[in-house]
Amino acid sequence: MSLLQIENLSVQFGAFRAVNNVSLTVNRGEILGIVGESGSGKSVSMLALMGLIDAPGVVTADALQFDGQDLLHARPAQKRKLIGKDVAMIFQDALSSLNPAFTIGAQLVETLKLHLGLSGAAARNRALELLELVEIPDARARLAAYPHQLSGGMSQRVMIAMAIACNPKLLIADEPTTALDVTVQAQIMDLLVSLQKQHDMGLILITHDLAVVAEVAQRVAVMYAGEVVETSPVPDIFSTPRHPYTQALLASIPEHSKGASRLATLPGVVPGQYDRPAGCLLSPRCPYVQPRCHTEHPPLQATPQGTARCFYALNDAGSPTHG
Known part of the structure; x- marks a missing residue:
C-alpha cells in the first residue's frame, strides 16, 4: 500500500479551479x-493536502489516504495529530515562515512540545540535537x-530541522533551495536526501x-495549469518524454541549446482564470x-x-503517435 494516495484532488477559488483532479501516489x-x-x-x-487552504478556497477529492488513514474525512483533532508530525512541509521562503518575534530555540521547542509532549531540558536538548543534525555551526548559540540574525541557508536549515523534529513519514519540500546561491543549494539538497535515506521517509520535492x-528523484509528476500532464520514472521521462509540455521543459534546459543562437522556448503563458x-x-x-x-479535454x-x-x-x- 502506498504511503500517500491522492485521487482527483481539486482546489477552487470562486469560479477559478486552480487545481483540477490531481492524482498522485508516494511510497515509503x-x-x-x-x-x-x-x-x-x-x-x-x-x-x-496539509489543510492550509483558507477560505474562500474549497478543497475536494475522491480520496486522501495517508499511511492507511483517511485524511478526507478525519476529524480536525485527528488531522492535527498527523499534520506537522507524520506529514511535514518545508515552505518556499524560510524567513517568512519563521516567526521573527521568537528565537530559533523557542520555535523548535514549541514544535516538540505540541507534537511530542517534550518540555524543559528534554525539549531544549532535542532542539540542539536537531540543529546539529542539519549541520548548523555553533548550534548551541543559534538556539x-x-x-x-541568520543567513538564507541557515534559515532553510532551521526549517528543515523543524520539519524533521518528529521524524515524519512524509516530508514535502516546496522549492527548498529558492533564493540560495548555488553552493548552498547543493548543500541543502544533499542534506535533504541524506535525512530522507536515514529515516526512510517519503519525500515530495x-x-x-x-x-x-x-x-535525486525516482519518479516525476509534471503539472501544467493545475493538472498533472505526465507521470513517469526518472530515467524514462528524460529519455522519452510523452507529453509535448514535458518535451518543451526538457528542451528549455540551457545544455540542450548548445551551439544555438537562442534558447529553446515554448511561446505563450500558462492560462489563467479568464x-x-x-x-x-x-x-x-x-x-x-x-x-x-481545441474542443476536447484529454484524459490522463x-x-x-x-x-x-x-x-x-x-x-x-x-513525435505524435498518431493524428
Whole structure:
C-alpha cells in the first residue's frame, strides 16, 4: 500500500479551479519530483493536502489516504495529530515562515512540545540535537538567535530541522533551495536526501530544477495549469518524454541549446482564470496541436512508462503517435 494516495484532488477559488483532479501516489522511502512552471498548481496541491487552504478556497477529492488513514474525512483533532508530525512541509521562503518575534530555540521547542509532549531540558536538548543534525555551526548559540540574525541557508536549515523534529513519514519540500546561491543549494539538497535515506521517509520535492530531479528523484509528476500532464520514472521521462509540455521543459534546459543562437522556448503563458481553452489547456502553445485538441479535454492515459494527458502522446522519436 502506498504511503500517500491522492485521487482527483481539486482546489477552487470562486469560479477559478486552480487545481483540477490531481492524482498522485508516494511510497515509503520514495522521492517524487513535481515540476512545472509557476502557476501550475504544484504548491497549492500540497497546501491542500496539509489543510492550509483558507477560505474562500474549497478543497475536494475522491480520496486522501495517508499511511492507511483517511485524511478526507478525519476529524480536525485527528488531522492535527498527523499534520506537522507524520506529514511535514518545508515552505518556499524560510524567513517568512519563521516567526521573527521568537528565537530559533523557542520555535523548535514549541514544535516538540505540541507534537511530542517534550518540555524543559528534554525539549531544549532535542532542539540542539536537531540543529546539529542539519549541520548548523555553533548550534548551541543559534538556539538563542532570532530569524533575522541568520543567513538564507541557515534559515532553510532551521526549517528543515523543524520539519524533521518528529521524524515524519512524509516530508514535502516546496522549492527548498529558492533564493540560495548555488553552493548552498547543493548543500541543502544533499542534506535533504541524506535525512530522507536515514529515516526512510517519503519525500515530495517541488522544484523548477530538472537537474535536481534527475539526480535525486525516482519518479516525476509534471503539472501544467493545475493538472498533472505526465507521470513517469526518472530515467524514462528524460529519455522519452510523452507529453509535448514535458518535451518543451526538457528542451528549455540551457545544455540542450548548445551551439544555438537562442534558447529553446515554448511561446505563450500558462492560462489563467479568464483565458482557459475549452479543450486541451496546452493547445494554444502546443507545436503538435490538432483540431480535436481545441474542443476536447484529454484524459490522463496510460503510456509504456506511466501516464500522459494527451490524445497524441509522443512516441520514442519525440513525435505524435498518431493524428
